[in-house]
Amino acid sequence: MTGNLMPPALIFIAGALLIPFLRGKPQGGYMLLIPVVSLLVLMNAPTGRIWTLDFWGYTLIMGRIDKLSLVFGYVFTIMAFLGILFALKVKDNLQHVSAVVYAGATLGVVFAGDFLTLYLFWEIMAVSSTFLILASRTDAARNAGFRYILVHLIGGLFLLAGIVLYIQETGTTAFDYIGLTGTVSWLIFIGIALNAAAIPLHAWLPDAYPMGTPTSTVFLSAFTTKSAVYMLIRTFPGTELLIWIGAFMVFVPIFYAVLENDIRRVLAYSLLNQIGFMLVGTGIGSQLALNGAVAHAFCHILYKGLLFMAAGSVLQMTGKIKCTEIGGLYKTMPLTCLFCMVGAASISAFPLFSGFVSKSMVVTATVEEHLVLVYLVLQFASAGVFHHAGIKVPFFTFFGHDSGIRAKDPSWNMVLAMGLAAFACIFIGVFPQPLYNLLPFTVEYIPYTGAHVVGQLQLLMFGALAFALLILSGYYPPEIKSINLDVDWTYRKLGTAAYRFLDSGLNTVNRRTEQGLMTVVKSGSAFFRQITVHLILFFSVNLWLVLGYRDKHLALKKQQLYNDVVQGTLPVGIGAAAAVSFVVLIYVLT
Amino acid sequence: MKKELTLFDKPKNVKILLICFYCALVVLVMAEFFIHPHPAFYFEQIKGFSAVYGFFSCVLLIFLAKLLRMVVMKKEDYYDR
Numbered sequence: 001m002t003g004n005l006m007p008p009a010l011i012f013i014a015g016a017l018l019i020p021f022l023r024g025k026p027q028g029g030y031m032l033l034i035p036v037v038s039l040l041v042l043m044n045a046p047t048g049r050i051w052t053l054d055f056w057g058y059t060l061i062m063g064r065i066d067k068l069s070l071v072f073g074y075v076f077t078i079m080a081f082l083g084i085l086f087a088l089k090v091k092d093n094l095q096h097v098s099a100v101v102y103a104g105a106t107l108g109v110v111f112a113g114d115f116l117t118l119y120l121f122w123e124i125m126a127v128s129s130t131f132l133i134l135a136s137r138t139d140a141a142r143n144a145g146f147r148y149i150l151v152h153l154i155g156g157l158f159l160l161a162g163i164v165l166y167i168q169e170t171g172t173t174a175f176d177y178i179g180l181t182g183t184v185s186w187l188i189f190i191g192i193a194l195n196a197a198a199i200p201l202h203a204w205l206p207d208a209y210p211m212g213t214p215t216s217t218v219f220l221s222a223f224t225t226k227s228a229v230y231m232l233i234r235t236f237p238g239t240e241l242l243i244w245i246g247a248f249m250v251f252v253p254i255f256y257a258v259l260e261n262d263i264r265r266v267l268a269y270s271l272l273n274q275i276g277f278m279l280v281g282t283g284i285g286s287q288l289a290l291n292g293a294v295a296h297a298f299c300h301i302l303y304k305g306l307l308f309m310a311a312g313s314v315l316q317m318t319g320k321i322k323c324t325e326i327g328g329l330y331k332t333m334p335l336t337c338l339f340c341m342v343g344a345a346s347i348s349a350f351p352l353f354s355g356f357v358s359k360s361m362v363v364t365a366t367v368e369e370h371l372v373l374v375y376l377v378l379q380f381a382s383a384g385v386f387h388h389a390g391i392k393v394p395f396f397t398f399f400g401h402d403s404g405i406r407a408k409d410p411s412w413n414m415v416l417a418m419g420l421a422a423f424a425c426i427f428i429g430v431f432p433q434p435l436y437n438l439l440p441f442t443v444e445y446i447p448y449t450g451a452h453v454v455g456q457l458q459l460l461m462f463g464a465l466a467f468a469l470l471i472l473s474g475y476y477p478p479e480i481k482s483i484n485l486d487v488d489w490t491y492r493k494l495g496t497a498a499y500r501f502l503d504s505g506l507n508t509v510n511r512r513t514e515q516g517l518m519t520v521v522k523s524g525s526a527f528f529r530q531i532t533v534h535l536i537l538f539f540s541v542n543l544w545l546v547l548g549y550r551d552k553h554l555a556l557k558k559q560q561l562y563n564d565v566v567q568g569t570l571p572v573g574i575g576a577a578a579a580v581s582f583v584v585l586i587y588v589l590t
Numbered sequence: 591m592k593k594e595l596t597l598f599d600k601p602k603n604v605k606i607l608l609i610c611f612y613c614a615l616v617v618l619v620m621a622e623f624f625i626h627p628h629p630a631f632y633f634e635q636i637k638g639f640s641a642v643y644g645f646f647s648c649v650l651l652i653f654l655a656k657l658l659r660m661v662v663m664k665k666e667d668y669y670d671r
Contacts, residue, residue, distance in 0.1 A: 254651060255651065255654060255655045255658050256658075256662075258651060258652065258655040259655050259658065259659050259662075259663070330595060330597075330598065331594040331595045331596065331599075332594060332595075334595055364630075367630040367631070372631060375630065375631065379640075379643060379644075379647070380643075380647045380650075380651075383643070383644040383647040383648055383651075384647060384648065384651050387648050387651060399598060402599075406594070449626075449628070450625035450626060451625055451626065451627050451628050451629075454618060454621050454622055454625055454640075455634075455640040456640070457618050458618050458619070458622070458638070458640035458641040458644060459640045459641070459643065459644035459647075460644060461611075461614060461615055461618055461641075461644070462615065462640075462641040462642070462644040462645040462648075463644040463645065463647060463648040464611070465611075465615060465645060466644075466645050466646075466647075466648035466649050466652075467648060468608070468611070470648075470649070470652055475652070476652060477652065477655060477656050477659060480663070481666055482663045482664060482665060482666060483663075483664055483665075483666055483668055483669075484658075484659070484662040484663055484664070485661075485662040485663075485664060485668075486662070492669055493669070
């Protein structure tokens with residue numbers, strides 16, 4: 001290994017192994033140290049390919065350091081720090097270890113320079129994240145975790161098949177731009193797109209993420225999908241299909257987000273919507289668009305983490321997270337409320353908040369490419385995002401009807417984590433240049449022009465006006481205790497139905513076959529037993545006739561012998577005698 | 591126990607807030623006449639296009655969501671049955 005220290009992925013994963021041996025404050029301090037060390041390593045890492053290792057004739061590269069991987073590496077490390085800080089007081093080593101391993105595996109994916117390393121960390125990511133869902137330790141979480149890992153293993157198999165064929169085709173494990181050209185690239189594309197929750201491979205996300213613990217969902221929201229976005233930017237930039245998938249993703253989930261009752265499910269659907277923006281940018285593939293996708297991923301990880309932290313705080317302090325059960329919490333949770341609104345303003349791309357400086361790059365890229373329809377869809381969705389994530393989430397949680405719950409703000413570490421994330425959101429929004437300097441391409445882009453600010457504010461504020469008028473008029477769809485069907489219906493209901501069909505269908509065939517076979521065997525065995533009985537009776541009766549038995553006596557003997565043979569209660573001696581006499585008979589006859 | 595915030599429970603405050611909000615809307619539309627425009631597409635030359643688009647986007651969003659609800663909404667225990 002070259003370079004300094006060791007790869008961030010190994011710092012995290014090896015570091016996680018020590019966590020169970022520590023307790024209390026030392027444990028907390030130690031966990032916080034892991035991302036700090038990792039960040040220092042990244043800041044000092046030279047560009048190029050470092051941390052290489054020869055393995056069975058292949059070169060494993062754990063450090064492909066360039067601007068693209070670094071910017072993702074930074075934000076993942078920062079988010080890991082915030083997530084660990086937020087979960088600092090959780091007394092559950094399972095969560096701590098899996099979260100740190102999960103973050104490490106994500107960094108492994110980001111810095112992997114070859115397919116073997118990538119696949120290894122890809123699967124570690126899937127397994128460790130599953131434990132974060134299971135950590136809730138409820139039946140619903142267990143079932144959701146089970147579906148989650150199954151879906152991801154299938155996605156992993158697609159990726160693996162693609163990788164194996166790719167290596168065979170090109171003779172190298174290293175990868176860069178692949179492009180959607182043939183079967184091999186499609187297999188890889190499907191594997192990655194599933195992790196990016198690209199529609200229609202998205203249903204695992206709103207199914208599983210809201211099942212995590214108050215703290216584990218913060219990690220989940222950050223890593224899997226955005227590392228997949230990174231992979232798409234790396235391997236499939238400029239793929240037109242991604243524009244359309246992205247536009248669809250920007251559009252459809254907002255309807256679900258409006259309808260959902262569970263705040264974390266609302267956030268999960270808005271997560272899909274935000275990934276849509278990144279995929280549109282990736283699909284366009286111009287330098288501005290790719291910069292936009294990267295910048296949006298960066299900002300999104302922070303504000304979405306912040307929103308999930310606020311939702312987690314509410315869940316932690318009240319035990320409830322459904323719109324129908326909470327409301328009016330601003331009275332006793334003012335800090336959480338404030339931070340949640342910062343996150344909401346950021347995701348809505350309000351000027352001076354982080355979403356504004358990143359989302360607008362993608363939108364401007366669609367203008368440059370003259371994609372009118374996509375532009376209109378993105379603008380529609382921007383208003384829609386403000387509507388459900390920007391207004392609905394804070395409104396129904398902290399305002400709306402007073403639920404009577406008087407929960408306090410959470411512990412200092414959770415407030416601090418939210419505060420830091422909120423600070424980052426505002427800082428990036430006000431001073432975007434440091435973020436722009438990190439982006440893979442040098443692009444002159446100025447987000448704050450008069451026309452842009454006014455246009456965006458009009459879009460958002462008049463969207464808010466619609467919300468206000470609809471709420472006041474009572475036309476707004478009421479919050480109802482319910483769930484909404486999504487694509488996961490196919491494997492949760494259709495799959496179960498198919499299973500039942502096969503169960504009743506194939507098992508009937510099985511049962512019938514068994515019955516038929518048993519009838520044949522039974523009647524066959526009965527037939528042979530009857531023959532034996534009659535043969536024995538025939539010989540015995542003749543013998544008894546010769547010996548002089550008659551009438552009643554003979555009938556009695558016959559009955560006794562018949563019973564003995566049928567019930568198998570013949571004295572052993574008789575069987576032996578019969579066998580011996582049979583041998584004697586054969587001897588005499590030959 | 592710490593005193594509760596009741597800022598937004600007083601009808602007077604809500605009214606002030608709403609008035610500020612409506613004023614902001616008016617200011618935003620007026621502002622468009624004083625800035626240097628650079629429309630993305632021809633339809634953006636129309637003054638107040640973003641405002642109208644934002645408003646009707648949200649109305650359409652709610653309308654379609656209500657329709658969607660008829661199709662996809664199920665009871666909470668739907669998958670457990």
